[in-house]
Amino acid sequence: MMKPYIYLAKMRIMVNVTYRFDVIVGVICQVLIMLASVYLWNSAFAEQEVLEGLYLQQMVTYAVLAVVVSTLFTTGVENQISNGVYSGSIATFFLRPVRMFGMFFSDDMGSLVASIFLRTLPALIVGILFFRMRAPESAAALALALISVTFSFIIVWLISAIVGLFTFWAMNLGNLSYLKNVIISIFSGRLIPLWFFPQRAQDVFRFLPFQYTYQAPIAIYIGQTGADEAVFVIFIQIIWVALLFILMNLIWRRARKRVMVQGG
Numbered sequence: 001m002m003k004p005y006i007y008l009a010k011m012r013i014m015v016n017v018t019y020r021f022d023v024i025v026g027v028i029c030q031v032l033i034m035l036a037s038v039y040l041w042n043s044a045f046a047e048q049e050v051l052e053g054l055y056l057q058q059m060v061t062y063a064v065l066a067v068v069v070s071t072l073f074t075t076g077v078e079n080q081i082s083n084g085v086y087s088g089s090i091a092t093f094f095l096r097p098v099r100m101f102g103m104f105f106s107d108d109m110g111s112l113v114a115s116i117f118l119r120t121l122p123a124l125i126v127g128i129l130f131f132r133m134r135a136p137e138s139a140a141a142l143a144l145a146l147i148s149v150t151f152s153f154i155i156v157w158l159i160s161a162i163v164g165l166f167t168f169w170a171m172n173l174g175n176l177s178y179l180k181n182v183i184i185s186i187f188s189g190r191l192i193p194l195w196f197f198p199q200r201a202q203d204v205f206r207f208l209p210f211q212y213t214y215q216a217p218i219a220i221y222i223g224q225t226g227a228d229e230a231v232f233v234i235f236i237q238i239i240w241v242a243l244l245f246i247l248m249n250l251i252w253r254r255a256r257k258r259v260m261v262q263g264g
Contacts, residue, residue: 004098005106012110016118023118030067030123037063038131052195058222059193061134064127065218066190069149071119072112073156073213077104078164078180082173101161101248108157137223144230148217151237156184156213158244165248168255189215195224209240 016023038060045056054062081104084090093100127133136142163180167173185191187210194205194215205211216233219225225233 005102008103008106009110009113012107013114016111016114026071026119027122030071030119031126034064034067034123034127034131037067052193054193054195054224057132057134058224060131061222062193062218064123064131064133065221066214068120068123068127069152069214069218070190071115071123072149072153074111074115075108075157075160076111077101077108077157078160078167078173078177080104080107081161081164082167082177085167086172101252104161105157112153134222136221138227140227141220141223141230144227144234145217145221148220148230148234148237151234151241152213152217154241155209155237155244158241158248159184159209162244162248162251165251165255184210184213187211188213189218193219209244212237212240 041056041059041063045051045059049055051059081090084093093103096103124133136145159180163176164173166176170176187194187205187208189211190213194202194211197205212233216225216237220230220233
């Protein structure tokens with residue numbers, strides 16, 4: 001049963017490897033973003049050693065890892081759903097012997113594997129060699145951060161799938177995908193860690209899934225989140241995965257009815 005999904009993942013890896021120019025441009029863009037972020041935090045720490053309980057090198061590491069993690073969180077599920085709805089080909093997925101979301105997830109897993117070697121590792125090497133990115137606080141912190149980033153990817157993927165499903169009503173994804181990316185960038189701590197936001201805002205963010213995408217695994221890596229708290233954070237991530245999965249399926253059931261009524 002898994003063979004079709006593995007095949008789809010392999011095909012996506014081959015496609016991504018083929019476009020070498022896109023890979024080179026992507027790496028250059030990531031390095032430039034990394035450079036700008038590091039200089040920004042250097043300026044912020046110009047006259048003080050500690051800011052919100054964080055040292056400069058911790059924030060440099062945070063900024064570098066935010067760029068590195070962003071190379072992993074590239075999903076195509078929302079565009080695939082949107083294109084399928086717009087062209088009407090979404091109806092053909094009901095005739096295939098594999099699950100639609102399984103196909104989309106396998107495709108994005110192939111992109112993820114390709115990104116690890118083509119984008120993530122180069123960005124990580126640049127961060128270590130040129131920006132003195134810190135090593136993790138401990139081997140346990142590294143292991144917990146890797147577990148956390150795995151669930152982070154699943155959360156991002158599920159949010160993207162849910163956004164894509166709204167195409168059944170909007171008929172065109174339009175700026176909805178862009179809005180989703182902006183919201184995640186701001187409320188996840190990707191651009192600015194949420195520790196720098198007012199306390200009231202932080203209290204609200206705790207009830208949203210976004211901070212469990214970027215900030216959660218990076219905070220574990222740099223030691224801002226201890227081992228015991230990290231286990232709790234991962235538990236919260238698992239809850240969000242379950243809730244978003246249920247929500248995605250509820251929306252999909254309603255969307256399927258629209259396909260049946262309209263005939264694709």
